[in-house]
Amino acid sequence: MLEEELTSQIIDKESYxxxxxxxxxxxxxxxxxxxxxxxxxxxxxFALYESxxxxxxxxxxxxxxxxRNRNGIELKPGRAINSDxxxxxxxxxxxxxxxxxxxxxxxxxxxxxxxxxxxKKGWIDFALxxxxxxxxxxxxxxxxxxxxxxxDDDDIYSx
Amino acid sequence: MSKVQQLEIKNKYTGELIETVPADTxxxxxxxxxxxxxxQHLLREMDFFERAQLLSKFASKLRFKKxxxxxxxxxxxxxxxxxxxxxxxxxxxxxKFCDWYxxxxxxxxxxxxxxxxxxxxxxIPHGLATCISPRNTPISLPxxxxxxxxxxxxxxxxxxxxACPLTMLEAYSLMEEIDLPALDALDxxxxxxxxxxxxxLKSPLVKTIMTITASHTAKDILVRxxxxxxxxxxxxxxxxxxxxxxxxxxxxxxxxxAGIVMDDINLExxxxxxxxxxxxxxxxxxxSMKRIIVHQDIYDEYTECLxxxxxxxxxxxxxxxxxDIGPLGSRRILMMMxxxxxxxxxxxxxxxxxxxxxxxxxDYGLFYKPTLVEIxxxxxxxxxxxxxxxxxxxxxxxxxxTKAKNMNDAIRLANASNYGMRAVVYSSNLENIEIxxxxxxxxxxxxxxxxxxxxxxxxxxxxxxxxxPAGCKxxxxxxxxxxxxxxxxxxxxxxxx
Numbered sequence: 049m050l051e052e053e054l055t056s057q058i059i060d061k062e063s064y065x066x067x068x069x070x071x072x073x074x075x076x077x078x079x080x081x082x083x084x085x086x087x088x089x090x091x092x093x094f095a096l097y098e099s100x101x102x103x104x105x106x107x108x109x110x111x112x113x114x115x116r117n118r119n120g121i122e123l124k125p126g127r128a129i130n131s132d133x134x135x136x137x138x139x140x141x142x143x144x145x146x147x148x149x150x151x152x153x154x155x156x157x158x159x160x161x162x163x164x165x166x167x168k169k170g171w172i173d174f175a176l177x178x179x180x181x182x183x184x185x186x187x188x189x190x191x192x193x194x195x196x197x198x199x200d201d202d203d204i205y206s207x
Numbered sequence: 208m209s210k211v212q213q214l215e216i217k218n219k220y221t222g223e224l225i226e227t228v229p230a231d232t233x234x235x236x237x238x239x240x241x242x243x244x245x246x247q248h249l250l251r252e253m254d255f256f257e258r259a260q261l262l263s264k265f266a267s268k269l270r271f272k273k274x275x276x277x278x279x280x281x282x283x284x285x286x287x288x289x290x291x292x293x294x295x296x297x298x299x300x301x302x303k304f305c306d307w308y309x310x311x312x313x314x315x316x317x318x319x320x321x322x323x324x325x326x327x328x329x330x331i332p333h334g335l336a337t338c339i340s341p342r343n344t345p346i347s348l349p350x351x352x353x354x355x356x357x358x359x360x361x362x363x364x365x366x367x368x369x370a371c372p373l374t375m376l377e378a379y380s381l382m383e384e385i386d387l388p389a390l391d392a393l394d395x396x397x398x399x400x401x402x403x404x405x406x407x408l409k410s411p412l413v414k415t416i417m418t419i420t421a422s423h424t425a426k427d428i429l430v431r432x433x434x435x436x437x438x439x440x441x442x443x444x445x446x447x448x449x450x451x452x453x454x455x456x457x458x459x460x461x462x463x464x465a466g467i468v469m470d471d472i473n474l475e476x477x478x479x480x481x482x483x484x485x486x487x488x489x490x491x492x493x494x495s496m497k498r499i500i501v502h503q504d505i506y507d508e509y510t511e512c513l514x515x516x517x518x519x520x521x522x523x524x525x526x527x528x529x530x531d532i533g534p535l536g537s538r539r540i541l542m543m544m545x546x547x548x549x550x551x552x553x554x555x556x557x558x559x560x561x562x563x564x565x566x567x568x569x570d571y572g573l574f575y576k577p578t579l580v581e582i583x584x585x586x587x588x589x590x591x592x593x594x595x596x597x598x599x600x601x602x603x604x605x606x607x608x609t610k611a612k613n614m615n616d617a618i619r620l621a622n623a624s625n626y627g628m629r630a631v632v633y634s635s636n637l638e639n640i641e642i643x644x645x646x647x648x649x650x651x652x653x654x655x656x657x658x659x660x661x662x663x664x665x666x667x668x669x670x671x672x673x674x675x676p677a678g679c680k681x682x683x684x685x686x687x688x689x690x691x692x693x694x695x696x697x698x699x700x701x702x703x704x
Contacts, residue, residue, distance in 0.1 A: 179307075180306050
């Protein structure tokens with residue numbers, strides 16, 4: 049059976065506060081298949097921060113939400129009322145992520161920002177809004193692997 | 208009683224002094240116990256999910272300090288940098304997703320035969336726990352002990368190994384830096400194990416003693432507890448009555464894991480995993496594959512593959528990202544490896560590779576070359592007479608390999624041990640796999656698994672001398688007790704009014 053091709057829809061593109069968030073949504077819209085493991089109806093926020101201090105203060109420079117619908121993903125500005133989690137990214141990380149040329153390259157870089165977070169080079173983190181077990185059941189564990197955030201054990205440690 | 212004022216923490220590879228830290232005295236330990244006890248209520252004022260969220264946030268903070276923590280783990284622990292990644296990831300993931308443990312602590316409603324739901328099981332934290340941590344994991348196990356107690360609402364005091372307390376001190380400083388709520392209900396004790404344990408045993412405020420240690424050391428703690436109890440006996444009523452209440456003991460001890468390799472597998476692939484499972488952290492792991500049991504039809508060929516993989520292991524400077532084997536944690540480990548290899552030689556055992564030490568003559572830069580020794584199956588028949596290497600835990604880079612005639616013989620050999628932490632099987636025969644799952648005597652069975660899993664579901668525990676109480680377990684489960692509550696009010700309120 050052929051897998052159904054997923055589509056992306058960017059909503060209200062002009063309402064983003066920052067250019068970097070606008071660019072990032074356009075970039076993510078190229079790869080809706082990254083979100084294919086999430087169950088329909090799941091949604092989470094991408095929050096962009098200037099620094100770790102701003103992250104501590106929960107004060108992002110911009111924020112948008114990705115919603116997994118029947119056809120693919122829907123990206124819209126602002127925070128969702130009942131998002132499953134927040135993926136926090138430093139602006140420096142996003143600047144580098146949108147320069148990547150392939151989905152694999154993107155996932156590797158995203159993973160490195162999680163594995164070796166650095167205030168200057170870039171970092172990502174996430175805050176869960178729902179119980180871990182619920183998120184696993186919604187497909188977030190698989191998503192995190194596809195997106196490069198959770199690594200395969202062989203990648204983490206091999207002799 | 209030893210009252211060390213200062214502890215010098217040295218680099219395990221270079222011998223350089225990393226830091227001098229003040230040591231606790233019996234008086235300061237008692238003060239800490241009192242402080243933690245008095246502040247334990249701060250934890251209980253939060254619910255499980257509040258505490259879980261705080262630990263999850265702390266995990267993020269730890270990750271931002273990962274590089275610094277990794278360097279400390281390598282320096283004071285001697286762990287190779289490539290392994291320190293695993294050491295940190297396992298604890299950071301555990302904290303990040305710690306609400307997952309709620310499934311073991313969630314209050315349960317029981318349905319009676321009549322269909323009524325009047326009875327419930329509620330899980331209650333035991334109370335102040337004191338925890339003793341081993342030297343081989345400078346952060347993952349001590350931090351897990353602290354975190355698991357925080358999660359369930361127990362005040363706790365962790366005593367990291369005096370050989371490598373710096374990483375835990377750094378983690379604790381980070382808790383202070385982020386002003387972790389209820390931090391006064393947690394503390395660290397930097398002190399030699401023996402008298403710290405005595406202080407923990409003596410204090411009526413301490414409800415749980417949780418240790419990760421050698422099985423013999425755990426038994427010694429029970430002996431000391433017995434001696435202490437004896438001093439508390441009151442005979443004024445004409446019979447011996449002990450005035451101190453029971454403590455809850457929770458021991459994670461040694462492993463002597465069997466790894467069975469059957470004749471229906473890809474030898475090269477399994478040999479690679481076998482080496483990782485056996486020699487990670489220079490074999491200084493309780494859950495390391497220590498007794499390798501191989502089907503006779505592939506024995507020679509598999510041994511050859513294994514030797515090749517073992518001889519590819521690079522040992523040396525643990526900061527080198529290519530190094531697999533770092534320095535041993537202590538001279539005692541080096542001595543144990545020598546004793547085990549010398550002992551097995553008396554049985555005319557064949558040493559396939561290794562069997563040599565690198566001894567600087569100091570207490571740093573000590574290595575034992577990754578070693579593989581053949582132990583004949585007939586030597587394993589009578590356990591008390593079997594070589595040390597078979598019957599005791601080799602907590603270093605020396606491993607045995609033994610030939611099995613068939614599946615049943617492999618199971619018999621695997622079970623011929625006083626330990627039962629994990630057992631590992633590599634086989635592609637689906638029927639046999641089911642038999643292995645049922646017949647192997649261990650609390651954790653891994654079938655065709657890659658070693659060094661980083662997953663929230665990875666369980667601890669053991670049977671026989673590997674753990675007390677027995678069974679696979681997650682720390683939070685062991686730090687609470689079940690309270691049965693039968694509430695007949697809906698049925699009987701009118702009758703008793």
